Amino acid sequence: MPRRAALRFVISTFLLSSAWQPATAGIVDPLMWKNAQPFDGATQGPAFQTRLNSDILAERLRSRADLGGIEARATELLQLNPADGMARVLLAILRAVQSDVEAARALLEPDAVGDARLPEVELSIARALIAREEGTLERALMAARRAVALDGSHPYAHNVLATVVYRRDGPAAALTHMERAAELAPDGATYWANFGATLAEAGFLDRAQSALTRAVQINPVACDVLLGLGRLDMLRVQPADAAQSFSKCLAVQPDNADAARGLAVALIEARDFENARAVLDRYAGVIPDAAMLRVEAALRAGNADAAQAGILKMEEGTSRYLALGRLALMQSDAEAALSAFEKIAETPAGRLGAVAATLALGGDAPEGLVEEGAEQALFAAYGHLANGAPEQALAALNMASYAVPGFAIDGLSEADLATIAPETARAMAGPLFLRLSLTGGAAPQLRQIAEANPDDVLATFFAAEAAARVGAPSIDLLDSAARIAPHFVVVQVMRGNHFFAQREARGAFEAYGAAAKIRKDPDVLVRLGLLGETLGEDAAAEAAYRAFLTVQPDSYIALNQLAWFLAVRADDLSEAKELAQKALAFQPGNAAILDTLGWIALREGDVDLALKRLEAAATAADGGAPEIELNLVEALIVAGQMDRARAQLAPIVMRVKDTPLQQRADALTSRVTP
Template identity: 25%
Template structure:
């Protein structure tokens, strides 16, 4: 994470400067954007879209461009294209508040009402009031479409509670009342909206729609004319008016109305269908067919699950296909039927087919029905247990095998039971069952391999190697057992022995991929990158979609420091993975989060969860992605469910608890940790985190007891003393906390204990002097400690000693030239020292390393602004503001750049938002600028 030292960001070594042509492209893109914004403001959508696409050709990463393009496309009823742009902005890191409402509108326009409630980015919690109100109203319309009238009205009421005098909630109530045939209430809501805003076009439209639905067409026509007098481009009013004219047979009036409408929205299916009707009436079958084809072209790509929420769209496409003579294509839009597969004695084979096709639920349904008729079929029982495990239902799998063992003591039942217990986190019991299976039938290689894997997982390398050696003796022609021996030898640091094992597996079957991958891993460990590359390239020539090879290519790229290649290979591996193969997906999410690509990580996590919805690690990974996207309530729900469904393996429960604390759910974390400590009472990570939870729950005595327990278990480690310091700090006992931190640093001196002690010293004297002196003494002994140099620079900068801070950061950068945090702070220091020109290359290099971080963009933008490079500054600061609109420093910087560019109204808007904060670093400067703009 970036240090909160200064409100401006990171940077990198001067030798990595941004290419001149890249800067030129960005500047040109910024100019295209500014021109597009002016066109958008005067409703020239065609010109705006053209300029925005020109901007993207220069720089496809610009958030401002994607957002404005999405809004322009949405205004032209190109909802699918608009959705793409908003999602692209989210993947690039925009703050969701900036696109939540238009994205929801784009989804509803496509009939994707259910997605408005499913997508985490569209959760109203945590959004600013105005945005939350607008989103609640979109959700209300979506709930109404889904047939949930009560929920829809409740959402309208929630929105109205935010701002009762706003007309929007009353406008939104009208169609809800119309759908329920409550016309009096619909009229009342419309009248109330018009009292609040007499010339509100949408309120006028809703008032007109009541007459339309009631069949008072002449009244409706006059009312729609009134709407269009207020807003000539109101699409729904134009459509409704044109539809009435067609219904009344007024072709001479309908034709020009439709032509004008299609000029504004050339792909609107309803207008296209009305054109087909008019063409047919005048006997122009070619034009009618062309219009009908245009309807199907628009609606066919939309999934049926979405169109079913829009009866009009279903009917339109069904009728359009029917009119074109495409009866088979018309049928699914007019019917919905699902036929059940009958049960038969072939159910086991059928279940295997479904499982191979990744249709695990269907396979389980078939087997469950079969087992009701044949409950003693051991093969079906084992298959069912395997399916339950694949779906994450480990308790159900365990129960199945325990029941089977009561009927017959079969080795395969012990194996299946052991595997289900592993998945359920009951590691000790699992090992017992696998040992029973292996002893009862040594030919149960799967039991032996699972047992050895379990030992490796628990760090019991000697036990794992003993099982592997026994397997090799019993089954010397089985390459899998040689692979296991190789893995055990590698874990035991016997790399030469591991190579021999992998080569022996290849001698048995030269076509096997796994031994080759084992050898590649050994080559990577030995930093023989070219040899590993050659081996993996050869494997890919044989099968370019082999998931394991693609994954190893990612590991090789990481070892070589090739970040872009890591993501490319992980994405390829995830794409090639089957429904139950989640390793690549897990790794991809972790990598994207590491690279600060929160939006892309969430999408990858959704795909992962779609593959394994019941898998504990998949749920944990999804929660991490939700948190990275600030969906706290969604992450909380995910973690609560995961903790309840999990077994008793303590480490995943500790991981869940740590994330629950990040969601401000200490009660949930306490539940998870209690569960972990029930299984492993001396599990130090669980005890340590329980200390933190106890403090958060206001139980310092319990926290102190737990901290002392950690000290007893690990007397030579710093952890217990650090926890004890937290307890004293919570009790407002700074002297005792400081003493505990001194003890931690004495027992286990490290960068971590040094930094903790420095923070405490800074809090104690407020001058950072003692903290700086401590760091200086440490650095005389350990001059290559980068963290200490950074901490010293931070301390000096906080004290206002920017010249000394610059030297400390230089020392850190000599040791770690690409440390983004240090580069950021160094750029900030240069700005504080008045050397903005010197800060520019550092800021640009920071941007190359962290192109999505709003603070990085802010630093670079501010440095460019202070150096007189206005176009580049404006582009970067606009992007930064979209990613972090709550940051007053960024909004002040953008206001200054806007003011310099002559966009004073927009600058005032940004300053007003910034100055709502009570204090921030540049508040006085912001107030001074505000005075010049009055």
């Protein structure tokens, strides 16, 4: 399993340094009480009226995690009736959520409470929140557990317990209670948002997407929900989508600091530096580290002047010295970089920056560096190359897998490294650190080195990868690397990816084919099979799918892909059915597998079973796979159900217009036209 690329992780996630915490403040409803049905004050006494209102507030807290009406209403209720214990405790909960612990405690002091009777569950919740904000997590845990013990069906109690567990033990430990809160309050958007965000933190991104989608369905404009979606998109490396979610939150809550900062970070990650600067200017008053983010945007953009000006406004500390070191390397000043990095050498980023600067200045990499992580191993390898030791360099590179995305040494040999001159190895150190720290200037510096050393496959690969990352031309470098070392798998994969993105099927097919001869990578094999089908290279396509299944025999994707190919292209329905049924056992209800089984049934003449399978597939796809819907139309035609076929086909025709499916849709239209 590849080791995490620590420096890239540090540089990316320090932008997200405001650690996410599950939402506890709930959804602020701007219409709270404005449109509420009036109570019949003529038939109820003031105390009962007040009590009724506080109970409604408590129910909104319970069912929706909604604290929106408490600020104004609970205060008013207490003024009307100081003995309203529920209003008092709800206000204490709100103050604790707002981190105003002193005010929360004051509300619960015996002198303030007087003869009021405090509801036990809500009181335990308030005490848990107060202890949580004070950092006494064991006390908070005891109070939250008491709330759950008193009322195990209280969603907000489970939610608070989850937030305490999250702070003490991390997201995975909090999942059980987050999920329980969402189950108990199926219409509580905040609960689903918290559950989704916690799933994302724990690495369950698909389940997180489902939970957050549920939250959006309940309340599409709730900031808790939108912030969760934004963070999920950031974890999925989809910053443009994240920016949309953060922007929607700001449209509802213009002063939301998390959304403003999230938007700035997302735009920086998306390399939309102009809009990032505009956001930082507009929300400077609510983003506490706006100065640091301005410097980060300038560094990533390669704007040395703006970075220099911004660094002058930063406070002393790790972020400032890291920025200074990166700026110095951008300006090819290794001595200044070393001076900056040495001041933060106790941090992983500072230590690695010092190693890069030391190598550039003619020094050696420290002993044991290769054991510290993938990126450290990469610099250890260049340390060996700088000392003319390609054998040790190759061993170190083997530990550097995924130092940049996709990097691995498959197909690379000691002979490929023997041609790298020591001075070239040292020249690579600074630009490589720039690349790993996402700093601008890496791509042109690496290209310059590669062009000056046309037989250096590593320099050429890293130059191509850095260029591709920033959207600069890279295919010439990749072709050069493939000429130098055609057996270097990662180069062929990158070439295949380039041609695939450009819709150059033959080029992608040949590049992926060259890669597959050296390493059986599932993603490459799937694409190789699809391209083989497109180009009429059926033997190669089948071989690719079978190789995929050999590598991952329990993969429902591999099983279904081969099953579909055999059913459609090889006319082997028996093996196709066996594979598809096995796939369905691994992934029940999967639309693509049901589609395969439906098509096989249609080919076998079992029209009733075909319709059953294809209708289930279309339902599971939920409008996201028009090709499945066209298969269903085909089955309806065979079954003689022309009216249903026409009704099913009509909305599809417009959806597939000007797509590869239009020709088939037109052909089916002609078959159902009276």
